[in-house]
Structure formats: C-alpha cells, structure tokens
Amino acid sequence: MNQRKILIVDDEPIARDNLAHIVGKDGHTALVAADGQQAIDLLKKQEVDLVLTDLCMPGKDGMAVLDEAKQRWPAVEVVVITGHASVDTAVEAMRRGAYHYVAKPFKINELRAVVDKALEKNQLRKELHRLREQVDAHKGTMRIVGQSPKIQALRETIHQVSQLDCNVLIQGETGTGKELVARTIHELSPRNKKRFVAFNCGVFTEELITSELFGYERGAFTGANKSKKGLLEMAEGGTVFFDEVGELPLSMQVKLLRVLQERTLLRVGGTSEIPVDFRVLAATNKDLKRETESGGFRADLYYRLDVLTIAVPSLAERKEDIPLLAQHFLAKHIRLGRPVPRLAPEAEKQLMRYDYPGNIRELENIAQRILIACDSDIVEPRHIASVLGGTEHLTIRDSREDWPTLEEHEKRYILEVLDEVEGNKSAAVRILGIDRVSLWRKIKRYGLEHPDA
Numbered sequence: 001m002n003q004r005k006i007l008i009v010d011d012e013p014i015a016r017d018n019l020a021h022i023v024g025k026d027g028h029t030a031l032v033a034a035d036g037q038q039a040i041d042l043l044k045k046q047e048v049d050l051v052l053t054d055l056c057m058p059g060k061d062g063m064a065v066l067d068e069a070k071q072r073w074p075a076v077e078v079v080v081i082t083g084h085a086s087v088d089t090a091v092e093a094m095r096r097g098a099y100h101y102v103a104k105p106f107k108i109n110e111l112r113a114v115v116d117k118a119l120e121k122n123q124l125r126k127e128l129h130r131l132r133e134q135v136d137a138h139k140g141t142m143r144i145v146g147q148s149p150k151i152q153a154l155r156e157t158i159h160q161v162s163q164l165d166c167n168v169l170i171q172g173e174t175g176t177g178k179e180l181v182a183r184t185i186h187e188l189s190p191r192n193k194k195r196f197v198a199f200n201c202g203v204f205t206e207e208l209i210t211s212e213l214f215g216y217e218r219g220a221f222t223g224a225n226k227s228k229k230g231l232l233e234m235a236e237g238g239t240v241f242f243d244e245v246g247e248l249p250l251s252m253q254v255k256l257l258r259v260l261q262e263r264t265l266l267r268v269g270g271t272s273e274i275p276v277d278f279r280v281l282a283a284t285n286k287d288l289k290r291e292t293e294s295g296g297f298r299a300d301l302y303y304r305l306d307v308l309t310i311a312v313p314s315l316a317e318r319k320e321d322i323p324l325l326a327q328h329f330l331a332k333h334i335r336l337g338r339p340v341p342r343l344a345p346e347a348e349k350q351l352m353r354y355d356y357p358g359n360i361r362e363l364e365n366i367a368q369r370i371l372i373a374c375d376s377d378i379v380e381p382r383h384i385a386s387v388l389g390g391t392e393h394l395t396i397r398d399s400r401e402d403w404p405t406l407e408e409h410e411k412r413y414i415l416e417v418l419d420e421v422e423g424n425k426s427a428a429v430r431i432l433g434i435d436r437v438s439l440w441r442k443i444k445r446y447g448l449e450h451p452d453a
Contacts, residue, residue, distance in 0.1 A: 003027055003028055003029060004028045004029070004049040004050065004119055004122075005028070005029045005031060005046075005047075005048040005049050005050075006023045006028050006029065006030055006031065006048065006049060006050045006051075006052060006115070007031045007032075007033065007039060007042065007043070007048045007050070007051045007052070007053075007069075008020055008023065008030055008031065008032050008033070008052050008053075009032075009033045009035070009036065009038075009039040009051065009052065009053035009054060009057070009062070009065055010034075010053070010054040010057070010081075011034060011035050011054065011057045011058065012054070013034075015054070015104075016032055016034070019052055020032055022108060022111065022112070023052075023115070026112065026115070031048060035057050035058065035059055035060065036053075036057050036059055036060025036061055036062065036064050036065050037059055037060045039051070039053065039060075039065045039068075040060060040064065040065060040068045043065075043068050043069055043072055043073065044068075044072065047073045047076065048069075048073070048076060049076065049077075049119055049122050049123075050076065050077050050078075050079065050115065050118050050119055050122060051065060051066075051069050051076060051077070051078040051079070052079050052081060052115070053065045053066065053078065053079075053080060053081065054080075054081055054082060055080050055081065055082035055089060055093070056082055056083075062080050062081075062082070062093075063092070063093065063096065065078070066078045066080065066093065066096055066097060066098055067096060070096070070097040074125075075122055075125040075126055076122065077099040077118040077119070077121055077122050078097065078098045078099055079098065079099055079100045079101075079102060079114055079115070079118055080093045080098045080100075080101050080102070081102045081103075081104060081106070082101075082102075082103065082104060083103070083104035083105075089101075099114075099117075099118045099121065100114045100117075100118065102114060143180060143184065144158075144177065144180065144181070144184065145321070145324055145325050145328045146318060146321035146324060146325065147320075147321065147324065148313075148318040148320050148321045150313040150317055150318050151313070151318055151321060154181070154310070154312065154313070157310055158181060158184055158185055158188065158310070159188065161185055161308055161310065162184070162185045162186075162187075162188035162189045163188075163189065163190070164308065165189070165190070165191070165279055166279075166307040166308060167260075167279070167280040167281070167282070167304060167305050167306075167307045167308070168182075168185065168280075168281050168282070168307065168308045168309070168310060169245075169282050169283075169284070169288070169305045169306045169307075169308070169309045169310070170182060170281060170282065170283040170284075170309075170310045170312060171283070171284060171285070171288075171309060171310070171311050171312065172283070172285065172311060172312030172313070172314065173285055173312075173314045173359055174285050174358065174359065174361075174432065174433055174434055175315075175358045175359030175360055175361035175362060175432070175433050176312040176313065176314055176315070176359045176360060177312060177359075177360050178243070178283035178312055179198060179241065179243060179283065181283075181310060181312055182196075182198075182239075182241040182281040182283060183196060183241075185239075185281060186238070186239040186241075186279075186281070189239070189279070191237060191238050191239055191279055193237075194235070194236070194237035194238030194239070195234060195235050195236075195237075195238040195239075196235075196238055196239050196241065197231045197232075197234060197235040197238065197239070197240050197241065197278075198241040198243060199212070199213065199231055199240065199241065199242055199243065200243045200244055200435055201242055201243065201244050201245050201246075201247045201248040201252075202243075202244040202247030202434070202435030202437055202438060203435045203436065203437075206249050206251060206252060209248075209249070209252050210252070210255070210268055211228075211230070211268055212230060212231055213230045213231050213232050213256075214230040214232060214255070214265050214266065214267055214268055215227070215228050215229045215230030215232075215233055215267045215268070216228055216230075216267050216268035216269050216270075217267050217268065217269040217270045218269075219269065220267070220268045220269025220270075221268070221269070224268075224269070227267070230265070230267065232259065232265055232276055232278065233265070233274060233276060235276075235278040236276060236277060236278065237277055237278070238278055238279070239278060239279045239280075239281060240278050240279070240280055240281070241281045241282070241283070242256075242280065242281070242282040242283070243282075243283050244283065244284060244285070244434075244435060244438075245282040245283065245284050245288075245305065246284040246285075246286035246288055246291060246296075246297060247435065247437065247438070250297075250298065253297065253298045253301045254298070256301065257298065257300055257301045257304060259276065260280065260301075260304050261304075263275060263276055263277065264276065280305065282305045288302050288305075288306070289302065314356075314359055315356040315359045315360055315362075315363060316355060316356065319352050320352075322348070322351050322352045322356075322363065323343055323348040323351065323352070325360065325363055326343060326348075326351055326363060326366075326367050326370075327340075327342070327343060329363065329364045329367030329368070330343075330367050330370065330371060330379075332364075332367075333364075333367060333368050333371055334371060335371075339377055341370075341371070341374050341376065341377050341378060341379050342377065342378055342379065343378075343379045344378050344379060344380050344381070346380075346381045347379045347380055347381050347383065347384050350381050350384040350385070350388075351363075351366075351384060354388060355409050357409035357410040357412075357413050358410075358413050358417075358432065358433075361431070361432070361433050362413060365417075365431060366387055366388070369387045370383055370384070370387050373386050373387055407446075410442070410446075411446040411448065414428075414432065414439075414442055414443070414446065414448055415446075415448050417431050417432055418443075418448060425439060425440075
C-alpha cells in the first residue's frame with residue numbers, strides 16, 4: 001500500500017505514541033494532535049487520508065473532530081476509538097459519518113485491518129471523484145461532433161480556455177455553433193454551478209437592451225411597477241454570453257465597457273452602484289478589428305473582449321465531419337420507435353459536395369428533411385437529391401468557373417428558408433440563427449421579400 005497520511009488524535013501521550021508507532025511501522029505518515037482543537041486546526045490546513053481519534057477528550061471531543069473532518073474533507077475516513085464503549089455513542093458516531101468504531105483495549109491486528117479497509121475506501125472515493133471529473137471535463141465537448149483536425153483542436157482549446165477566468169471572443173460564420181462553444185466553456189469552468197445567461201445584441205432596441213441588461217427600479221418609466229434585476233445581476237458568479245456583439249449600438253458599448261472596467265452597474269432609474277461578478281463570452285461573425293478601424297465598434301471594448309480568441313471553423317473547412325454530423329442529426333430528430341436510417345456511401349459523398357452557407361444549422365435542417373423524404377433504413381442519393389432540389393445545389397461542376405459564389409449560396413438558402421416558413425420572419429430568424437435586423441438587411445440586399453410576408 002502506498003504511504004498515506006493518518007491523523008492520530010488522543011489526549012493520552014502513551015496511547016497517541018503507540019498508535020503513531022503502529023502507523024509508521026506500516027509505512028504511513030503519522031500526524032499527531034494532543035486534543036480535539038489541535039486536530040481541527042491541522043485539518044483546516046491540510047487534507048489527510050484517515051483520522052484515528054479518541055472520543056472522550058477535554059474541550060473539543062472526538063465527535064467535533066469527526067464533524068470537522070467530514071465537513072472539510074468529505075473523502076476522508078474517520079475511525080473513532082474510545083475506552084467508554086457504548087452502543088449509543090457508536091450509533092451516533094456512525095450516523096455522523098464515522099467509518100468504524102473501535103473500543104479500547106484493541107488488538108493491533110484488528111486495528112490494522114480496520115485502518116487498511118478505511119484507507120482502501122478513501123482511495124476508492126478519490127478515484128471515483130477523479131473519474132467523475134474526467135467525465136465532466138469531456139461531457140461538454142462531446143456535444144461538439146466531429147473528428148476533423150480543426151474540431152479536435154477546437155475541443156482542446158475549449159478545455160484550456162474554460163479554466164482561465166478571462167473574457168473570450170468567439171468568432172465564426174453564422175450557424176457554426178458559437179453559442180454551443182460558449183455554453184461548453186461555461187460548463188467546464190469553475191463557474192459552472194452558477195447561471196449561464198445568453199443575450200442576443202442584435203434583437204432589441206437600445207432602450208430594451210438597457211433595461212434587459214441592467215434592470216430597473218420601480219417608477220423608472222411608465223409600467224415599471226416594481227424593481228427588476230437585469231441579466232447582468234442575474235448572472236452573478238456565472239457567465240454572460242453576448243451573441244452578435246458586433247450589433248451592439250455604440251452608446252451601449254460605452255455602458256458595457258464601464259461595467260467591465262468598474263465591475264459595478266447602475267439600474268435604470270437607480271442611484272446606487274451594484275457590484276457584479278461574471279465572466280464575459282462574446283460571439284460575432286464580423287471582423288471586429290476592422291469594425292474598430294472603421295468606427296463601427298469601440299476599440300477599447302474590443303480589447304476588453306478580445307483577451308482570448310476562439311475561431312470556430314465553418315462546415316466548408318471541415319467537410320470530412322459532414323457524414324458524422326448528418327448521422328448525428330438523423331438520430332437526434334428521428335421519430336420515437338423508428339430506426340435511425342443509415343447514410344449510403346454515395347449519399348455521404350453527395351452531402352459532402354454541398355457548400356452549406358448556413359453551416360451546421362443548415363445541415364441539421366437538411367437532416368430533418370431527409371427523415372421526411374426517406375421511408376427506408378438506408379438514405380440513398382435520390383433522397384439527398386430530392387432534399388437539395390437536384391444537382392443545382394451541389395458544388396461539383398464541370399468547370400471551376402461555373403462554381404456559385406458564397407453570396408449566391410446564401411441568397412438561395414435564405415429564400416429556401418423563407419419559402420419553408422411561408423415568409424414568417426420570426427420563424428426564419430430562428431432557423432437561420434440571426435436577428436431580425438440582419439435578416440431584413442439580407443432580404444433587402446438580395447431582393448428576397450417573400451410574397452406571403
């Protein structure tokens with residue numbers, strides 16, 4: 001057995017020395033305390049593997065040592081030793097978490113057997129805790145599906161960044177899974193017991209952004225019948241995710257910058273500064289550095305957010321992951337009781353020839369349409385063709401000069417979504433993963449106003 005630390009607590013010097021001798025002879029390190037208070041002081045400073053404590057001592061007794069040990073170090077085992085054996089005290093000690101109860105005088109071999117078993121249980125507890133931590137550490141990143149080098153590198157970056165309590169800027173195209181990356185960072189971070197609050201900066205007007213983020217006091221404006229905490233207060237101790245942070249109005253950028261600098265906020269209509277503690281994760285599909293140069297985004301806020309940057313690859317950069325992702329989405333959306341259809345090799349190749357301007361979100365939508373089109377256990381190329389509308393959507397061409405531009409793909413995809421939802425823009429923005437303002441701009445840009453809108 002490996003050397004372990006055992007705390008011996010007894011107010012009788014001879015009994016204390018005898019126990020220390022037995023422990024040392026078995027290859028363990030003996031730490032000694034002459035009374036309960038000394039033992040408690042030692043436990044406050046360091047963890048031990050086992051506590052052997054006398055029950056009846058002046059001042060803090062063995063029960064007090066037991067309570068302190070279990071509260072401070074839940075994995076530690078405690079063996080209570082006493083010359084005043086009684087069923088009542090034995091039951092009470094066990095009820096409060098003692099591993100075993102030994103009456104004086106004890107036989108050395110019997111004590112050694114108890115010590116060995118207690119140390120073994122302690123080791124098993126620690127090993128279980130370690131395994132749970134490993135499972136928790138990988139649980140979040142397992143949702144990021146893929147085996148491409150770029151995705152493996154992304155998972156590794158998330159593991160590293162999650163342990164650093166600093167602001168992170170997540171960059172990537174629309175539909176690449178930036179919010180999933182942010183949630184995973186939070187779930188793997190020391191702040192994971194507190195709230196994860198997501199806020200889309202491109203959805204609300206400036207007035208609504210202020211009240212949503214900062215909250216308001218009663219009477220601050222018409223209809224404010226009671227005080228309300230904002231999202232920043234509600235995220236105390238946790239994480240705030242600013243999605244599409246590049247859409248934040250300049251005036252709001254000033255207010256957010258002040259909160260990040262001062263770590264305090266002022267509710268709308270309030271006069272008292274409220275301290276806040278949260279981590280900031282922000283996502284954008286814009287080049288914020290270029291935006292700062294053009295005056296569209298404040299440079300000081302950009303550098304506050306850009307402590308660390310994570311680039312989320314587009315689906316076009318990780319096409320080898322498409323079959324795995326498609327199979328994942330087929331399993332996710334299959335009707336209960338129906339077997340998950342398997343992609344035929346040619347169907348996989350067909351899916352990999354498409355550009356996916358809407359990235360993973362578009363692939364998920366396509367997988368759902370495949371489930372409607374396919375009535376067998378195998379997804380054939382004809383099913384893919386029917387979903388993608390034939391070969392005109394595929395990127396393989398007889399000549400590279402005939403390849404469509406990314407804008408053409410985006411235009412076609414947005415029009416397809418608008419047709420699917422019959423012009424309902426609220427439904428369209430949910431599918432596309434953008435805000436209404438961005439959708440309106442793209443509709444105007446591409447002349448895509450749906451006739452039923």
